[in-house]
Amino acid sequence: MKMIRYTLHRVLQAIPTMIGITLLSFILMHIVPGGPATVMLGDKATPQLIAQINRSLGLDKPIYVQYLIWISKLLQGNLGYSYSYHQSVTSLIALNLPRTLILVVSAIVISHILAILVGVFQAARKDTRFDYGITVVIYFLYAMPTFWLGVILISIFSIGLNWLPSGGISSPLNPNPGFVSYVRHMILPASVLILTTIPGWSRYLRSSMIETMLQDYVRTAHAKGLRQARIMIRHILRNSLLSLVTLIGMSLPGLFSGALIIEMIFNYPGMGLLFWTAAQNRDYPILLGIVTLVGILTILGNLLSDLLYGWLDPRIKYQS
Amino acid sequence: MIALREITRSSKVTPRQKESWVWSSLARFWEQPLGRVGLGIFLFLILFCFAGPMVYPADPFQMHLISILQPPSPAYPLGTNNLGRNMLARLMLGGQPSLEVGFIAATAAMVIGVVYGMVSGFVGGWVDTLLMRIIDVLRSVPTLFLMVFLDSAFHPSIMLLIVLIAFTSWHGVSRIVRAEILSLKELTYIESATTLGMSRMRILFVHLLPNIMATIVVAATFMVGDSVLIIAGLSFLGLGLPPPEPNWGSMLANAMAYLPQNSWWLIYPPGIAILGTVLSINFLGDALRKAFDVRLNRRG
Numbered sequence: 001m002k003m004i005r006y007t008l009h010r011v012l013q014a015i016p017t018m019i020g021i022t023l024l025s026f027i028l029m030h031i032v033p034g035g036p037a038t039v040m041l042g043d044k045a046t047p048q049l050i051a052q053i054n055r056s057l058g059l060d061k062p063i064y065v066q067y068l069i070w071i072s073k074l075l076q077g078n079l080g081y082s083y084s085y086h087q088s089v090t091s092l093i094a095l096n097l098p099r100t101l102i103l104v105v106s107a108i109v110i111s112h113i114l115a116i117l118v119g120v121f122q123a124a125r126k127d128t129r130f131d132y133g134i135t136v137v138i139y140f141l142y143a144m145p146t147f148w149l150g151v152i153l154i155s156i157f158s159i160g161l162n163w164l165p166s167g168g169i170s171s172p173l174n175p176n177p178g179f180v181s182y183v184r185h186m187i188l189p190a191s192v193l194i195l196t197t198i199p200g201w202s203r204y205l206r207s208s209m210i211e212t213m214l215q216d217y218v219r220t221a222h223a224k225g226l227r228q229a230r231i232m233i234r235h236i237l238r239n240s241l242l243s244l245v246t247l248i249g250m251s252l253p254g255l256f257s258g259a260l261i262i263e264m265i266f267n268y269p270g271m272g273l274l275f276w277t278a279a280q281n282r283d284y285p286i287l288l289g290i291v292t293l294v295g296i297l298t299i300l301g302n303l304l305s306d307l308l309y310g311w312l313d314p315r316i317k318y319q320s
Numbered sequence: 321m322i323a324l325r326e327i328t329r330s331s332k333v334t335p336r337q338k339e340s341w342v343w344s345s346l347a348r349f350w351e352q353p354l355g356r357v358g359l360g361i362f363l364f365l366i367l368f369c370f371a372g373p374m375v376y377p378a379d380p381f382q383m384h385l386i387s388i389l390q391p392p393s394p395a396y397p398l399g400t401n402n403l404g405r406n407m408l409a410r411l412m413l414g415g416q417p418s419l420e421v422g423f424i425a426a427t428a429a430m431v432i433g434v435v436y437g438m439v440s441g442f443v444g445g446w447v448d449t450l451l452m453r454i455i456d457v458l459r460s461v462p463t464l465f466l467m468v469f470l471d472s473a474f475h476p477s478i479m480l481l482i483v484l485i486a487f488t489s490w491h492g493v494s495r496i497v498r499a500e501i502l503s504l505k506e507l508t509y510i511e512s513a514t515t516l517g518m519s520r521m522r523i524l525f526v527h528l529l530p531n532i533m534a535t536i537v538v539a540a541t542f543m544v545g546d547s548v549l550i551i552a553g554l555s556f557l558g559l560g561l562p563p564p565e566p567n568w569g570s571m572l573a574n575a576m577a578y579l580p581q582n583s584w585w586l587i588y589p590p591g592i593a594i595l596g597t598v599l600s601i602n603f604l605g606d607a608l609r610k611a612f613d614v615r616l617n618r619r620g
Contacts, residue, residue, distance in 0.1 A: 145549055256462040
């Protein structure tokens with residue numbers, strides 16, 4: 001019962017944040033100079049033509065009216081119609097979101113596994129040469145610019161060794177790549193995202209585990225004569241994993257940002273590339289749709305990880 | 321963590337003791353090898369970018385069309401690009417805007433973030449709730465998406481870049497500062513300051529600010545590194561710093577076009593420069609964090 005009340009409370013709390021996201025993106029997009037009409041017309045732009053296009057796109061109405069129209073459509077699941085693709089935004093996102101999600105989700109899963117392995121071994125061998133060595137590697141990955149890592153991987157694996165493709169997953173010549181081809185196209189972009197996500201998590205896990213090691217119940221476990229590995233995994237890791245779970249939701253915006261650069265480098269047609277093109281064309285419905293969607297995903301991710309945290313850890317009491 | 325820090329900090333009353341605390345922190349900083357390495361690399365990079373062009377006065381814009389895409393040689397220590405320009409000279413010049421904008425943007429973000437966080441934590445109540453809700457909104461939007469949109473809507477300029485970075489990265493600091501203020505304002509010395517009739521402004525800036533200075537310094541260090549990464553990333557996408565002056569990010573973007581020619585000398589030096597800058601700043605930040613953080617020193 002408490003759980004349900006807490007969930008409801010959190011969902012209600014998320015609503016103002018959601019409205020805030022739509023407001024912020026809507027206002028930002030409409031206060032910048034220029035607009036879709038100037039992009040569409042290019043050199044042929046005249047005040048009359050611009051006004052005509054703005055009227056047909058509904059951009060001549062006051063901004064609050066436009067916002068209310070957009071938000072009432074959004075509540076019906078309608079994200080509007082793209083100016084440049086002449087398709088509904090929902091269908092464009094339905095096409096591109098899965099591709100980005102594969103990238104982001106595989107990065108979350110694989111880098112968690114690797115970060116846990118690295119973090120556990122580092123904590124177990126704290127202050128040894130192994131620990132220092134890995135720490136330096138992690139520092140390097142942490143400071144590594146995503147795009148540079150991408151460029152290096154392309155130069156080594158695509159151009160130097162010719163093992164993996166550097167992009168072009170959905171060229172007109174090859175509209176439906178098979179599974180194997182898809183995976184081959186995924187390896188480099190996913191590796192970049194994974195390698196740049198590991199450091200934050202493994203560093204967090206290492207320090208959290210080292211902190212847990214000082215707890216009394218760990219000393220008790222040692223005193224009981226339990227094996228070191230068992231203590232590390234059953235007593236310490238379990239506790240530290242809990243707090244790692246709460247990081248997933250909040251890491252989504254960062255992962256989407258990372259995906260944008262990666263999609264640009266590898267010419268991988270996902271949400272980032274779609275957003276990029278839409279930004280050049282001032283395709284407001286697409287831009288707003290994507291920002292809103294990522295916002296919803298982040299809020300949902302946060303909510304889920306909070307609830308998961310409470311479910312995993314019986315000590316957490318919910319208070320509204 | 322807070323408890324121990326409070327004890328050590330609130331016991332520092334006289335100026336002399338305060339001085340000795342700063343010195344002992346600096347000594348603890350110096351004890352850390354990574355901190356010294358970071359400081360060394362960072363100073364070297366500053367000298368390389370700002371004093372380097374005086375020592376190595378080759379023209380970074382001069383085109384040598386008979387020697388384009390040359391690998392490193394005595395004449396061109398880091399080779400030439402597609403226009404036959406001297407890459408070593410460009411690497412030096414290209415670092416200047418990255419470092420300058422990184423510093424200014426990080427400072428701007430810190431000022432906004434610290435003031436916002438202090439007000440939020442100190443005033444509390446519905447003001448705090450509202451201010452934190454605004455941060456929730458900003459945290460849920462992918463920063464790069466906002467930057468890509470705003471940067472392509474306006475003409476790229478250094479000023480725009482500074483504003484964009486400050487606008488998108490202040491909120492992390494705010495949350496840290498707010499948490500610190502929340503725990504500090506319950507302490508006895510603040511209570512006594514209030515009892516003595518001191519104004520809120522005085523309490524905030526004279527009594528609370530010095531106590532979160534360590535946190536601010538550490539956060540500011542990391543933020544310079546993050547800003548350098550953002551600048552490089554945006555410039556790589558063709559958005560950040562305006563041409564024609566070279567910068568590390570746009571040099572890498574240019575190198576990408578010549579990947580098939582295996583021109584490794586175009587790919588590695590700018591990347592190593594960015595990596596080195598961010599790495600050394602992070603080394604510095606971590607060493608400072610350890611030096612200032614009382615608890616870590618006792619336990620670690």
